[in-house]
Amino acid sequence: MPHGLACAYCLPYVMEYVAPAMPQKIRKIIEIFGEDSSCVEKNLLGGKVKELLLDFNKSIGIEVDRTLVKDISLAEIEVEMFQAFAPRHMGKMEALEILEKIFS
Incomplete structure (x- = not known):
């Protein structure tokens, strides 16, 4: 999957996830x-920003x-890089939940 598409797919859902930690942004x-x-x-900011970003995309x-992703595996998720920058804790389970929202 091209890097830019992966970012575009993930951004709406990641922004929804981090919204509680950075409501002003x-x-x-x-x-x-x-x-x-x-x-x-x-409490609705995350859903709103997700909606706007999905509409923009x-x-x-x-x-x-969805044909680009056949199987999402916990072993393939490199969460450590997200944890370094995320304003809200994101473990492997949270990352998997976001990916499942995107590709289900």
Whole structure:
């Protein structure tokens, strides 16, 4: 799978996951998309940013191609690099849950 597509596929779901740890930054992203973030409740920020990013991906022709991923294995997930930068803890199980949301 091309690196850019992998990033585009994952970004909406990763932003949804980290939203509770960085609500102000998520609000800013929502506003970049021309939406008023002040009317979005804090617990709904992740879902809103995910929706906006998925719509953006679709508008530029990026939709998940489920044929690219046949099997998601915990052994293939290199979570350590995410843990170094993530504003919210992400273990292998959390990473797998995100991948399952993307490719199921």
